Amino acid sequence: MKTYGLIGHRLGYSFSKGFFTEKFEKEGLKEHEYVNFELDSIDEFPEIFEKNDHIAGLNCTIPYKQQIMPFLDEIDDEAAKVGAINTIKIIRQADGKLKLKGFNTDIYGFENSLKPMLGDKQKKALILGTGGASKAIKYILEKLGIAYVSASIEAELFDNEIRYEQIDSELLKDHLVIINATPLGTFPKVDTCANIPYEHLTADHVLFDLVYNPEETLFMKKGKEQGAAVKNGLEMLHLQALKAWEIWNS
Structure with a gap:
C-alpha cells in the first residue's frame, strides 16, 4: 500500500483527495490511497509517520504551508524563495530513515495557467489580497517581468501595497492583470467579490x-461584462497536483 495525503487544519472538501482518488481509480492503482490528515497543531505532524509506515508523499495546505518548514530536512530553492510549502517528497534512505524535502507546486500551476492569457500589453498586475496565497503569485510575476501592487485590508501597509480605495480608473488603465487571491466569491458566498x-x-x-468553486465567480462575471478575459483557479490546481505526483515519483 502507498499512502498519499493532505495535511491541514479543518479540511472539509478536499480538491486533492478527490483528484488523486479519481486518478488512482482511472489508472488502476489499487494499492494507492489518498487520505486527509487533519491536524489541530503542526506539532502533530510527526505522528503521521508513527501511525502510517507507508507514506509515499504529502500535500500541505493552510494554515501549515509555512509552519511545516522547520520539520523538513531540505527545501527546494524556489519554495524557499516563496517561503511556503505545499508538497513534501518522502525519501527513504538506505539506513531506513526518512528524508523530507519540501516543494511549492503552486508556482508551477500558477505560471502555466496564467502565461497563455498574457500578451504584449499586460505588463503590470494588481493582486487582490496579501495572504499566503499571494506568495507564489508574486514570485511568478517577478519571474515574468510583470510589476505588481497588492490591495490590502490590513492595518499596516508594506512595500507595493495599497488600499482598495486607491484602486481607480488610472490604476486600472496601467494594471491590466488582476488576480483575486482572496476567498471572496467562494461557494456558498457566491454573491461576494472584491470591491x-x-x-x-x-x-x-x-x-x-x-477561487474555483463556483466555476464562474462574481469577480469573473463582472470582468466578462466589460470584455475582459477571465479564468478560475481549477486549471492551476490540476497542474500543481500533477506536478506533485511527478515529484513524488521522480
Missing part, C-alpha cells in the same frame, strides 16, 4: 481568480 471599480475594466484586462 473594485469594475466599470473601468476593458477587453485588454485579464482577470485570474484563484
